Amino acid sequence: MKVKWAHKAKIDYVDTxxxxxxxxGSTLYPQKIDxxxxxxEKEIAxxxxxxxxxxxxxxxxxxxxxxxxxxxxxxxxxxxxxxxIARFRSAHQIPL
Numbered sequence: 001m002k003v004k005w006a007h008k009a010k011i012d013y014v015d016t017x018x019x020x021x022x023x024x025g026s027t028l029y030p031q032k033i034d035x036x037x038x039x040x041e042k043e044i045a046x047x048x049x050x051x052x053x054x055x056x057x058x059x060x061x062x063x064x065x066x067x068x069x070x071x072x073x074x075x076x077x078x079x080x081x082x083x084x085i086a087r088f089r090s091a092h093q094i095p096l
Contacts, residue, residue, distance in 0.1 A: 002081060003041050003045050004085070017030040017033060036065045048083055058073065061074050073086045073087040073088075
């Protein structure tokens with residue numbers, strides 16, 4: 001399946017990377033997040049239901065990365081073969 005990012009998810013993701021770059025004065029941690037996200041994107045594309053938790057209220061699946069520090073929320077459109085990442089969230093943020 002093809003994976004694409006919703007506009008809000010991209011903004012959340014870039015904001016998170018920028019926050020950690022500014023806070024740490026280094027790109028090492030943002031690079032670690034980016035590597036984990038790319039790996040998870042490949043896993044989701046290959047098997048979107050594996051280890052995913054479904055949220056009935058949001059109608060989205062959720063996968064964690066970096067030992068539960070971050071979450072990707074996504075929608076699966078099997079008819080068109082597209083997975084849309086709707087949100088990128090820190091586990092420390094108020095839940096959706």
